[in-house]
Amino acid sequence: AVTYADSGGWCIQRPTGDIRNAAGSAVRPEGLLRFWIDCPSGAKKRDAAVFPGTRIFFTTGVWDDPGGLEGVQSEYEGVVDDLNRVIDETREIREENDEDGVGVVNKLKDFGALVDNSKEFDRLQSKKEAMEKADPPLGASEAANGVKIAPKGSLVIKGNKIPDWLPGSEYLILGTFSAKALDTPA
16 A cells, blocks of 8 residues: 655745646746655556655646736736727728728728737737736636645656755656645635
């Protein structure tokens, strides 16, 4: 039987850039929940082995500011509305220019508006994509206090005895894990 020690540790780190999630996509969570447990018994499954006394490290995304998430959702909806407005304006300009009898002067004037709309579309699209990277993924578990955790995370073990702070320290990917809230919102 696999046994785990009663002690362990955890922390939340704030990423300063995009990271890769368990599925390999670039994301930017509010925080990274990192924790570890010791496995005194060791374990083996197929071709993977955890030697007795190995420390197993877990990492997953966490969103621990429920109020901040509500503000981001409101801002996101505004960005989507602005994107739709730019698309509608561009469509109207193009339809007007496709009509017979539209002069060259009007087409040139409208060209400037189309260029401006294109720049605004690119800016809004980039902002929307950045906000989507920072949003909790579908299937994220939510605790009663509103904290959300990514549905999957990664497991690693130390691959050598070199201390973390020295060059040459290595970690071996063990696999992924699933997470779910122990208490659910009312």
